[in-house]
Amino acid sequence: MNQRLWEILVDSFPKILVRGFTMTLPLTIIAFSLAMVLAVFMALAQFAHVPVLKQLCRFHIWIFRGTPLLLQLYLVFYGLPNLGIIIDPFPAAVLVFSLNEGAYCAEIVRAALEAVPAGQLEAGYCVGMSYLQTMRRIVLPQAMRTAFPSLANSLIAMMKDTSLASTITVTEILMASQRIIARVYEPMALYMEAGLIYLMFSTVLTKLQKMGERRLSAYTSKEG
Amino acid sequence: MVEIKGIKKSFGGTEVLKGVDIKVDQGDVVAILGPSGSGKTTLLRCVNFLEKAQAGELLFDGRAYDLQKITKKEIAAIRRKTAFVFQNYNLFLNKTALQNVTEGLVVARKMPKAQAEDIGRRALEKVGLSDRRDYYPSQLSGGQQQRVAIARALAVDPEIIYFDEPTSALDPELTGEVLSVMRQLAEEGMTMLVVTHEMGFARNVSSKVVFMEDGRVVEEAPSREFFESPRSERTKEFLRLIQNA
Numbered sequence: 474m475n476q477r478l479w480e481i482l483v484d485s486f487p488k489i490l491v492r493g494f495t496m497t498l499p500l501t502i503i504a505f506s507l508a509m510v511l512a513v514f515m516a517l518a519q520f521a522h523v524p525v526l527k528q529l530c531r532f533h534i535w536i537f538r539g540t541p542l543l544l545q546l547y548l549v550f551y552g553l554p555n556l557g558i559i560i561d562p563f564p565a566a567v568l569v570f571s572l573n574e575g576a577y578c579a580e581i582v583r584a585a586l587e588a589v590p591a592g593q594l595e596a597g598y599c600v601g602m603s604y605l606q607t608m609r610r611i612v613l614p615q616a617m618r619t620a621f622p623s624l625a626n627s628l629i630a631m632m633k634d635t636s637l638a639s640t641i642t643v644t645e646i647l648m649a650s651q652r653i654i655a656r657v658y659e660p661m662a663l664y665m666e667a668g669l670i671y672l673m674f675s676t677v678l679t680k681l682q683k684m685g686e687r688r689l690s691a692y693t694s695k696e697g
Numbered sequence: 698m699v700e701i702k703g704i705k706k707s708f709g710g711t712e713v714l715k716g717v718d719i720k721v722d723q724g725d726v727v728a729i730l731g732p733s734g735s736g737k738t739t740l741l742r743c744v745n746f747l748e749k750a751q752a753g754e755l756l757f758d759g760r761a762y763d764l765q766k767i768t769k770k771e772i773a774a775i776r777r778k779t780a781f782v783f784q785n786y787n788l789f790l791n792k793t794a795l796q797n798v799t800e801g802l803v804v805a806r807k808m809p810k811a812q813a814e815d816i817g818r819r820a821l822e823k824v825g826l827s828d829r830r831d832y833y834p835s836q837l838s839g840g841q842q843q844r845v846a847i848a849r850a851l852a853v854d855p856e857i858i859y860f861d862e863p864t865s866a867l868d869p870e871l872t873g874e875v876l877s878v879m880r881q882l883a884e885e886g887m888t889m890l891v892v893t894h895e896m897g898f899a900r901n902v903s904s905k906v907v908f909m910e911d912g913r914v915v916e917e918a919p920s921r922e923f924f925e926s927p928r929s930e931r932t933k934e935f936l937r938l939i940q941n942a
């Protein structure tokens with residue numbers, strides 16, 4: 474490797490990494506947190522067959538799972554201004570990612586709720602608890618335990634998908650490397666570098682997932 | 698204490714309970730026997746409102762309730778005075794043995810945690826599981842799980858406990874530990890309505906036997922009388938079958 478290329482890489486690494494910490498990571502964390510709130514709410518509304526709400530949730534899921542994420546970003550960022558609604562790049566990305574991710578995670582949580590044996594709810598009734606009490610203390614915690622690995626996978630996938638936010642001018646990891654490429658014209662090396670940073674982030678998230686699964690496994694394991 | 702009158706229940710077009718009457722007095726242990734499919738589980742589930750009966754009346758604590766018109770509030774009030782032991786235990790899988798026992802006290806009855814845990818510890822002691830209080834259901838044997846379920850039932854100080862075949866999911870060598878706990882409760886005067894296939898329990902522990910078949914009560918008699926001088930032909934046949942088994 475020649476001296477110039479090496480210097481470019483050493484010089485760009487912290488610049489790209491800092492974008493990872495100031496853009497990619499906050500976008501991932503904020504959007505995923507909102508997505509989880511939305512997902513649990515939508516999953517419960519469907520599980521409990523709340524009229525109207527249930528249909529609204531199905532509609533939301535239909536739309537967001539049935540159209541490309543990139544298109545959703547374009548619609549919000551480039552389309553909405555036609556209606557006089559202008560949203561800054563970062564909040565626009567948060568909005569789209571949380572609505573989109575919420576739709577996918579809602580299905581994961583709903584499936585997990587349905588996998589909880591019906592006897593758990595009945596046992597709750599029989600000790601005098603209400604539907605809501607039993608859902609909150611017994612059924613939902615069990616469902617979240619079941620859903621955890623899938624949700625963690627979704628989180629990791631979403632972290633990588635935030636690279637799409639570069640198309641609506643969010644200067645996250647990919648965008649940061651593209652800017653440097655435009656200056657120094659070394660796409661191969663810099664895209665590799667960006668990939669390495671994504672890999673670092675996803676490796677850490679995977680480690681956290683494993684730790685989380687181990688902690689949650691208490692009541693499913695056979696050992697004392 | 699608890700009396701069920703004319704209870705009827707259909708699933709789809711098939712009538713599973715065709716007008717069943719059962720009376721359980723305070724301190725009674727009533728065993729419900731009958732071939733599988735005769736509607737025993739459905740009966741218990743209707744009595745505790747896990748299924749909605751299509752007709753019938755429940756007399757509980759001196760008050761009469763129309764099973765069709767009963768309100769959510771009344772159901773909640775009655776449930777707080779009853780307990781249910783399921784065939785497959787249905788322990789809360791995300792709670793330890795002690796938490797299983799205290800959950801209904803702390804959450805449904807708003808009892809302070811310390812007081813609930815005190816009651817919970819005593820209930821677990823009663824079923825011989827003091828040393829397992831921090832175990833999760835998945836870490837307990839079937840017999841232990843069912844004993845935790847009985848402790849959970851006891852903890853709420855119920856006026857009656859309903860049991861739906863509490864030992865039939867257990868390996869034969871584990872049924873004894875559950876039956877002996879139930880026998881002890883009976884001796885202490887607990888009111889119990891027990892669906893069972895354990896003839897020993899029906900004969901020696903229960904005070905009264907109800908024999909059901911095809912959604913109806915065929916015969917109802919004090920235990921000794923039921924086994925020694927059954928009246929109906931169907932009961933005689935049933936007893937012959939189980940004695941040969």
Ligand SMILES: Nc1ncnc2c1ncn2[C@@H]1O[C@H](COP(=O)(O)OP(=O)(O)O)[C@@H](O)[C@H]1O
Pocket residue numbers: 708709713731732733734735736737738739740
């Ligand atoms: N949820 C249900 N839906 C439809 N049929 C049911 C349902 N529960 C029970 N049954 C039917 O009702 C009849 C009585 O069942 P059950 O009360 O479980 O009998 P038992 O407990 O005496 O074996 C059976 O024929 C069973 O198939």
Ligand SMILES: [Mg+2]
Pocket residue numbers: 737738739862
């Ligand atoms: Mg049954």
